[in-house]
Amino acid sequence: MSDAYTPSPRADKIADWLEVAAIREDRGLGAAAQRELAVAAGVREIDLDLGRNTMVRRAAVLGSAYPFRTGSGIAAAPDVADFPWASMLLMSAESPMRLVIDLPRSAAMFEQITACALVHLYGGGTRSVRFGWPSDIGRPREFPDAVRWLAADMGVAIGSSYRPPYAKDGGVDVVAWRPFPDGRSGFPVTLVQCTLERDYAHKAGDVDVRVWAGWLRLDVDPTTALAVPEVVPAGEAWNALAARTVVLDRIRLASLIREETRMGYPLAGVRSWTASTVDAMRSR
Incomplete structure (x- = not known):
């Protein structure tokens, strides 16, 4: 095997x-x-x-x-509702609950799952933040202010490029980075697009690194990633995505979430949603 x-x-x-x-x-x-x-x-x-x-x-x-x-x-x-795997399964395109769940709310919770998973992307010391809007963690509504807020959290300078006020998130729902103890610039950064769309291949190019290089002053080009609640099959589908971005499917996201994170406060709302969705499915 x-x-x-x-x-x-x-x-x-x-x-x-x-x-x-x-x-x-x-x-x-x-x-x-x-x-x-x-x-x-x-x-x-x-x-x-x-x-x-x-x-x-x-x-x-x-x-x-x-x-x-x-x-x-x-x-x-x-305790199946306590597992992010079950949450992502119920959000996925083939889920029998797909037509009855609140998709915008589910999308926000998927972003929360992704942010919790990416805390372990680069090992100890990795940080991540949900950048998508609407925000439940204090991100400013206006995009220019949101970029300034993100830069301050990451400890980097903002770039000089124009930041359109009408933009929501610039294609980025979650940001993960791993600063070093020396506090200097030039550390790994990943910009993640999350989607619940059934046909997600076109989303692989939503994050434009060149544009973000003008919004955040990063010494090293960031990596991009696409997060989906599906298990992306091998073959053409996987190869087409993996050639353009890092694929974060259900298998990879679930593997990154530690048990203490799964049971902790960051995913409490997701666990509650999953429990109520499981109850609704069983009563159908």
Whole structure:
């Protein structure tokens, strides 16, 4: 078995379907129960095996960050709402709750998940901030003021380029950086675009590094990243994105979030939303 997690689009879709079923049923799903659900949903036995195997691979990659048991049966963790994986699953394009959730609110919470994950992007000492608007952390509304606020938080000077007041976030929803103890300039920075869009490939180019170089005076060009709540499959879809930006999909984001962060205050609102969404799905 390869160390790389390289799911196919079909494997991903069936694995997500099994995860949603395990959450919705709120009980362990043995082989017979899985087959019964598969027949009702028109899922073939061969695809059922593919989905189960993909869940096993996800569990191997994520360990305690994966909220499903994949042994003799499939079951969601009793505290499944506490896991960012479940939050992102319910926000994803194929989620049965997609048509009933508040998408702007969900998008803001996905940005919060991304910001919490990126605190660990560059190891100890990494900082991250949700730059998207509307803000719940005190970011000024007007874009020129927001850039000045961000520069002060990062400890860098603002650039001389014109900052349009009508801009909301300049394509950047989360910023992560890792200052060094010497306090000097020239440290790694990542500018992240987050999206819940079903077709997200075009979002890979939303962050223009050249424009941001005129807004923030950075000695080193920043890295860009695209964060999505999906698991991006291997092959053409992955290669097209990875050639243009760093891909932060559900697997990578969940792997970055430590358990103490997951249970802590930064994601309390996300946990509450996920719990209420799970309850709503189970009552449908």
